[in-house]
Amino acid sequence: MLYFDNLSGAKEDEYLRDGITEDIITDLSKLRDLKPRSRASVLAFRDKPVTPGEVGRKLGASSVLTGSVRRLGNRIRINTQLIDARTDYPLWSERYDRELQDIFDVQAEIAHSIAEAMRVTLSPQERQALAIRPTDNLQAYDVFLRGRSYARRQSRIDLEVAMQMFEHAVALDSSFGLAHAGIAATAAQYFYFCDRSQRWIERAKEATTVASRLAPGAPEVLVAQAWLAQGEKRFDEAEADVRAAVRMNPDVESGYYLLTRVLFLAGKYHQLMEISEQALAHGAEDYRVWIPIRNACRALGREQQARILVQREIQIFARQVERVPEDARARVLLATDYAFLGRVEEARRELQLALTLRPNDGILLYDAACALCMLGQKVEAIQALKNALDAGFRPHTGWARQDPDLALLHGDPQFEEMFPQEAGE
Secondary structure (H helix, E strand, O other), rough: OOOOOOOOOOOOHHHHHHHHHHHHHHHHHHHOOOOOOHHHHOOOOOOOOOOOHHHHHHHOEEEEEEEEEEEEOEEEEEEEEEEEOOOOOOEEEEEEEEEHHHHHHHHHHHHHHHHHHOOOOOOOOEEEEEEEOOOOOHHHHHHHHHHHHHOOOOOHHHHHHHHHHHHHHHHOOOOOOHHHHHHHHHHHHHHHOOOOOOHHHHHHHHHHHHHHHHHOOOOHHHHHHHHHHHHHHHHHHHHHHHOOOHHHHHOOOOHHHHHHHHHHHOOOHEEEHOOOHHHHHOOOOOOOHHHHHHHHHHOOOOHHHHHHHHHHHHHHHHHHHHOOOOOHHHHHHHHHHHHHHHHHHHHHHHHHHHHHOOOOOOOHHHHHHHHHHOOOOOOHHHHHHHHHHHHOOOOOOOHHOOOOOHOOOOOHEEEEEEEOOOOOO
């Protein structure tokens, strides 16, 4: 299916459009006789003037679901059409004009209708799976989706906003297990990227315990556990949890990104590259998944393959900054890619824009150091790393020492002082 069009005219409603589309894809993936394309495979067509026939030919799909979403206060209007990709003939169409609180029923109805149009008989277990709601509180679900969109950017302020959103969701519905898992994952990431205060680990553990009770065995809970294990350097446990999560739901939020991170940290570069295309196929909006894959590729000395990856990455990052100009993380990653390919002026432009947007953000300053290394600016890269540490950024030493983007600094006395060799890294 294609991402639905956002007819509200409000950019701030795009997270809702994206969330509805992604949830329907997830629902369809629960049906064993349907083979929906991953979110990442249809992402390139979002907001593009393409026909179902073109999409079907490019993706090898027999049918294409198209639609639109319009939010009108507390009401939502969804128009959907299932199109035969070979003939452009509509197999089924429907319009839903409902209260926003009915959105889960609408999503389930769409999945049922598609199954009927494709002559697929649902088992009792599949019908039960489609009936499951993450929460009965639509306001909680709304802020949860907002939090998820912020968490993907991973800068300090974005993680802080994501945490506020997830906690607001829990305040609205204390039984919302996925929101508790969002708190746990965000707290663990905040500990890793921004502030090594033990209170963040304790917050992650507390939220993980609650999420496990409310949504036992849910892939989102396993991912939260894996973020916590990664932060505490329990890499084998993190890998086991996140592998279990993506087996249950390959599109689970940050699943493949975290799996590739853990494999890179553990030095399992070959294993990482073996799952790279699968990870990219399910990364969808989470553009961070490209980072450990490219790093592992370069760590293995596959420079030509890395160049091809970077060219693909540029399209992803450029599309993101076009949609969300304030996404400084995407801009600094784009700057690193431009620098890697020798596109110096473009690299400097994106780097300057990123640092103007978030001048004191630790993770952005670390990424800026990577870009500066690519530009051959060693002194400036060292200073950027010092500023990153001063801003609270605390990556595992092993990541920085393995990061091929920082190869210019490896062995430098100042770098070694900042990132000394540690046992178990």
